[in-house]
Amino acid sequence: MALNSFINAFSPPSSVSTEQNEDGGERPGLFVHNRRIVLELVNKIFDNKRGNVELSSSHCSSIAKKPSEYSYDNRLKYWKDMLEQRKFVQANIQEKTGKTPAQILFNRGVTVDERDKQTVRRLMDYAERLNPLTVMQRQEAILPEYIDCSTCQYVHEIRETLPKAERDGEKVVEITGLPLVTKEELLGKPKEQGGHKKSDWLRSKVLEEHIERKREDIERVIEFYPDIDKLQIVGESFSKMNTLRHNADIQYIGEEKIHFISQDSICEPTAPAASTSEPPPQPEYSVRINEHIFQLTEKRSSKYVELEVRFECEPFEKVVKRVLHLENLGKRVLGFEWVHRPYFEKNAGLLKAYDDEFLFQHKPFRLTSGESIDVVVQFQPRRADITKQKWMLKIDPQFFCRKVDAVVVRLSGKCKPAPEYIAKIRAVQTEVLNKSNTTMVRQITTRLASLTPLIKLPEVICPYKRTLTELELFEFYNPGYRCERYHDIQLLKELYERLKKPREPAWDLSIESLKAIILRQESPDKRALYFVEMISILEEMRGRPPIDFDEKILDNTERERTCYVYVRGIISTGIDEWEELTLTIEEAFLKAAWKEYIDNYSKASEEGAGGDAEHIEMLLNEFDEEEIKMWLVKELRHRKPFRDTLYMQTYTHVCNFIEDIVSVIESTDIV
Incomplete structure (x- = not known):
């Protein structure tokens, strides 16, 4: 009684409400609402100046969120780490040498x-x-x-x-x-x-x-x-590049011929050695291109060399391949020159390389007698794309008698995206497809009742799937035989393994296949021996099985046990969900009741007399906030809106999990 009188003391008197209606005119509720908004704005301004912050009811955690798997590209991370490593090295060099980066x-x-x-x-x-x-x-x-x-x-x-x-x-x-x-x-x-x-x-x-x-x-x-x-150490090729700037009319002379050409020779060559097989004469002009050898004769060769090299990698990766191996087999110097041509004659801009994806030494060069060189191409793409290039290596003098008098090299590069990027794209596409499918399913289900006629479901012979054992499969494939021991199956398998060829498949549990492989033996004695062994094993398995095959599938305790487990799980889950639903409804109504209670208390404190206000504050301090909330919860459970909401939600929830129970029972029942 004391608590009820204390709560009633905070409710505004009827005279106050009538005075407000008379002053407010036709719409007193709008006036009170506007006044409340103004007070909230003014209080918020003063709270911001004082530094008061309204704490959120949500749970806050100081643990940082882990970044998503697709939120950061590994290539960007690698480039960022590389820049930081370069800055660190640059700082160390500047600290030890005292020089700026531009001076180094x-x-x-x-x-x-x-x-x-x-x-x-x-x-x-x-x-x-x-x-x-x-x-x-x-x-x-x-x-x-x-x-x-x-x-x-x-x-x-x-x-x-x-x-x-x-x-x-x-x-x-x-x-x-x-x-x-x-x-x-x-x-x-x-x-x-x-x-x-x-x-x-x-x-x-x-x-x-x-x-x-x-x-x-x-x-x-x-x-x-x-x-x-x-x-400096200057290589032989470097000196020749500086001295040999004329045509290829150069012939190298061996050490034996110098004695006959030089005028200042000191001594004559010694007596000739014993007669040996003379090596074949070296041609004037000859070149080896990979595995092909070409010689310059009166009639030039009609053959030609055309290569196509394919590269495949991810962006910012490097792939290096050897394309050509050139070797000068003749006496004279050969000149080589690279010429770029469009890959597609009718469309030169199609699949053209713009960012120097293919790197190799394409400057003119020469090869002296016995000198060789390897043409190595590096493919380094920067974006996912397909690029193609065509290069022609012209040789001076010409070795080919064709329209294309050069070695044709076709470079084809395929840059595929990184797996992380593909996974991210697929995740986004899957999310979009799932949203689209959900929308379409909702549209279909809304019209399903009007479009779907009454259809009688077909009879289901086997209501569920089950993996059969080898014994059951043997009885199914061989009617009239009853197998109760795995030992008999193993004996038949061993007999089949002894007779089959190494690459033939395993036994299919059929007696006919076992008979066929025995009849395939050439020796009559062996066939008779194997037949006797097979019949001795099968004699114990003759006869009709005591239980029908259909009964083994239909009368199964595992199906009933599975049904009980599913029904029990649905009931326990439904009870847990109903308890969570009840707590959620109580919290929602309790927030509204608590706000209403605080508003009534503030109005009573503003409009009450001095003595009454002091008396109300004393009574409020005597009670704890938890006790007031417990009292509000008891009051809520007797209110009609709360009970109606709880009944409606409970009814809907019970109907849903009862439908689930019925569907589980029907799915495991024999039709």
Whole structure:
């Protein structure tokens, strides 16, 4: 009774409601609603200024969400890690050398000249600093001793620390540079460097005179200045490229013929050796292309070489393949030149490579006698696509007597997407298809009642599927035989294994196939022996089985047990779902009742007199919030809206899982 009187004290009196209706006019509810919205907005503004935050009712977790499998591409992750690794290496180099990244690059003409210039300046600076007269005349700077009044401490004198070169009296100077071959490999030839003009500082006469004046000082630092161009290792082919710039009319002479041609020969060749089989004469012009050998004769060859090489990889991967092996088998020098042609004559832009997917050395080259070269092609795609290229290798002189007087090389590259990308695309497509299928199923089911006629379901002979054992299969394939032991089946299998050929299939549990393989034996004695063995095994299995085959399938306790398990699971699941449904409905109604209760309490506190308001606050503090909610729950269970909602939801839920039970029973019942 005390609790009921306490709750009634917060409800507004009837006089207040009538006064509000008279002041509000025709629509008092709209006025109260607008007033409540204004109060909420004003309170929210003041709460934001004070820093008050309304906590969410949802569960918060400090554990970070794991990224999805398809949210981050492995190629982007690899590139990001590579950039971070390069930044780390760049920072280490800058810390150890004290040079900026632009000063370390060797593939720039400006950097190479500037490095040589700074090397000479550093060498001359050390020579001037390590001059004995300069070292003797240099005095150390000394910071005198003094007393620090602020800390009342005596500070000793501080002497200057000379650089390490002056203290040791010597310096090991490191000379760095690039040979001519390396410069051409990194920078290219002078005509390929964009017309960059080299610095004249290193070749100036003033610098030469300055070095001559300080020659003695420089020799104290370094004994000699190395000639970097003479430290390079030049291959034989490189020297021939610089000297042999004319046509291929070059013939190599062996050591034996030099004695007859040279005018300054010292001695004649010794007596000829014993007669041996002379090797076949070497042709003037001959070339080996992979496995084919061509010679230049009066009648040129009508054969030709056409290759098609296929590449397949993922984006940003590299595939390297050897396409051609060329070898000069003749005496003369052969010239080779690559010519690019469109892959499709009528449509040159179809499947054209735009991003240098195919990389190989396609500059003109020459092969001397006995020299060989391998043409290696690297395929490095950057996007999923199919690209094709066609190259023709022309040989001077010509070896082919055809319309296409060259070696044709067709390059075909297929770049397939990464598996992660394909999986992501398939996941998106599956999601779209599932949504579309769900929409179509809903549209069909809404019209299913009006479109579907009354159809009588056909009779089902076997209501469910079951895997039969070998004994049951043997009785099914061989009517009139009854097999109760696996040992008999194994004896028949062993007999079949002894008689069949190695590549023949296993026994199919049929007696007819076993008889056929016995009759296939050539020896009559063996056939009789095997028949006696087979009949001795089958004699014990003759007779009709005691139980019909259909009864074994239909009268099965496993089917009934499965039905009971499914029905029990549906009932237990339905009860659990009903309990969760009841709790959800109670929480929803409790939130609305609690909000209504708080609103009534706020109105009563604003409109009540001073003494009554103090009395209400005292009563509210006496009761706990949980006790008030328990009281509200008891009140809710007696309200008609709550009971109607609970009954409707319970009825729907019970109908659903009863339908599931009926469907399970019907599916396992014999029709």
